[in-house]
Amino acid sequence: MAEQRETKGKNAWYKAVIIITVLGITAIVALVTTAVLQNKPLLQKYKYGIVLDAGSSHTAVYIYEWPAEKDNDTGRVQQTHSCKVQGAGISSYSVFPGQAGASLKSCMKEAESLIPLSRHLETPLYLGATAGMRLLRMENQSLSDQVLWSVEEVLQSSPFSYQGARIITGQEEGAFGWVTVNYLSDRLKQGSGTTGALDLGGASTQISFVANQDVAEESAENAVTFRLYGNDYFLYTHSFLCYGKDQALKLALAQQTQSGDSSVLDPCFHPGYSVDRSYFSVYSSPCVMAGKPLVSRDSFTHVGAGNASLCQEVVRRIFNFSSCSFSRCSFNRVYQPPLQGPFGAFSAFYFVMNFLNLTSGSLESSREKLERYCSRPWTQISGSDAGWTLGYMLNLTNMIPAEAPDTPPLPHAGYVTLLFFISLLLFFLLFLCFRFLWPHRNSQTQMI
Ligand SMILES: O=P(O)(O)OP(=O)(O)OP(=O)(O)OC[C@H]1O[C@@H](n2cnc3c(O)ncnc32)[C@H](O)[C@@H]1O
Numbered sequence: 480m481a482e483q484r485e486t487k488g489k490n491a492w493y494k495a496v497i498i499i500t501v502l503g504i505t506a507i508v509a510l511v512t513t514a515v516l517q518n519k520p521l522l523q524k525y526k527y528g529i530v531l532d533a534g535s536s537h538t539a540v541y542i543y544e545w546p547a548e549k550d551n552d553t554g555r556v557q558q559t560h561s562c563k564v565q566g567a568g569i570s571s572y573s574v575f576p577g578q579a580g581a582s583l584k585s586c587m588k589e590a591e592s593l594i595p596l597s598r599h600l601e602t603p604l605y606l607g608a609t610a611g612m613r614l615l616r617m618e619n620q621s622l623s624d625q626v627l628w629s630v631e632e633v634l635q636s637s638p639f640s641y642q643g644a645r646i647i648t649g650q651e652e653g654a655f656g657w658v659t660v661n662y663l664s665d666r667l668k669q670g671s672g673t674t675g676a677l678d679l680g681g682a683s684t685q686i687s688f689v690a691n692q693d694v695a696e697e698s699a700e701n702a703v704t705f706r707l708y709g710n711d712y713f714l715y716t717h718s719f720l721c722y723g724k725d726q727a728l729k730l731a732l733a734q735q736t737q738s739g740d741s742s743v744l745d746p747c748f749h750p751g752y753s754v755d756r757s758y759f760s761v762y763s764s765p766c767v768m769a770g771k772p773l774v775s776r777d778s779f780t781h782v783g784a785g786n787a788s789l790c791q792e793v794v795r796r797i798f799n800f801s802s803c804s805f806s807r808c809s810f811n812r813v814y815q816p817p818l819q820g821p822f823g824a825f826s827a828f829y830f831v832m833n834f835l836n837l838t839s840g841s842l843e844s845s846r847e848k849l850e851r852y853c854s855r856p857w858t859q860i861s862g863s864d865a866g867w868t869l870g871y872m873l874n875l876t877n878m879i880p881a882e883a884p885d886t887p888p889l890p891h892a893g894y895v896t897l898l899f900f901i902s903l904l905l906f907f908l909l910f911l912c913f914r915f916l917w918p919h920r921n922s923q924t925q926m927i
Pocket residue numbers: 533534535536537568609610611679680681682683684723724725826827830831
């Protein structure tokens with residue numbers, strides 16, 4: 480009878496252990512599966528932003544995208560497409576301002592086909608015009624307004640969320656170029672050293688780098704402050720209007736045509752180059768202060784001489800190093816603190832260096848001045864064009880938080896592993912409990 484009871488008790492106990500084991504294993508599997516599924520990456524959705532860079536030489540449309548659930552935080556913004564608008568920059572339409580807007584239509588159609596329809600209404604669209612339009616506004620404010628209205632009309636009729644077309648300041652152009660190069664090289668999140676930015680456009684050139692806070696005391700217009708990812712940055716920035724590649728050439732040419740000779744032998748052009756130019760094409764620019772020489776003819780022959788060292792002399796003469804009312808200046812009486820850190824040089828700095836095959840390897844063969852400005856060769860990062868547009872959009876859409884985002888104490892994989900081992904440990908402890916309680920229970924059964 481006692482034996483029968485003992486066998487019955489044992490059977491019940493075995494059943495209990497088996498049921499507990501099955502339930503335990505099921506619980507662990509359910510826990511881990513839930514943990515994995517809960518955080519399983521969902522199908523990635525993207526948001527978009529469009530910026531039109533209306534430069535002096537041409538307009539480009541840039542499309543950016545970023546993961547939809549991560550904006551304002553950790554999601555990386557990437558350039559997905561760029562479209563070069565046919566023809567010259569919008570400032571060149573001053574004779575027929577109405578045509579400036581029409582020139583943008585084909586690139587805008589391209590943007591419509593590339594951005595998913597469901598995102599059109601929420602996609603911000605900006606246009607920023609730079610030095611070409613700054614010069615046109617200086618020459619004739621009414622014409623520059625008409626050009627802006629013309630592009631505004633076309634952009635407003637697009638399905639995107641139009642946020643405005645404006646002439647950005649040289650300070651914005653320089654500062655957002657700096658944000659772009661440092662964002663693309665991930666230096667802002669890391670909080671490590673930053674890189675300066677050099678942008679050689681067609682009608683202006685910008686220099687921006689982190690400097691000491693006393694920049695604001697000496698020249699407030701050259702100081703910009705950013706708080707990004709929890710770090711404060713004090714920038715020196717300056718935009719030299721008229722010192723872009725095309726306008727600088729006009730300055731050099733005006734200087735060489737002052738004598739009024741019928742032909743000009745220019746060391747900056749290749750031997751064999753010979754083109755008839757009108758004085759108007761050189762002297763009509765508001766950058767050229769010198770008056771047209773007093774001669775009856777309207778044009779001169781521009782002849783190339785191809786002499787690099789003489790060309791350097793000619794170019795040097797368009798810079799004024801003679802006086803400075805600050806503690807130190809770069810040129811043309813513009814304040815500039817001592818240069819700091821490496822520099823990323825883009826736009827025409829890149830086009831020219833790329834053309835000369837000097838974007839990689841040693842720069843020792845290039846001239847000393849190029850070495851100073853381009854201490855680091857610039858290569859494009861992440862497939863994005865460097866320029867002010869990305870920084871401009873990041874700023875206007877608040878995509879870079881002022882403070883570093885909080886991160887979970889454990890990464891997802893660590894969390895799942897930890898959960899698995901804790902569950903296993905609990906189950907093992909439970910099992911041991913039953914295992915060691917078994918003889919005690921056995922003896923209780925025998926005593927009855
Ligand atoms: O910033 P601003 O001064 O308004 O002018 P931009 O934006 O139109 O100026 P870019 O940087 O596009 O171009 C600067 C110069 O480089 C020339 N350029 C532009 N794209 C080029 C390319 O792909 N290869 C060679 N030269 C280029 C262009 O004609 C200008 O003279």
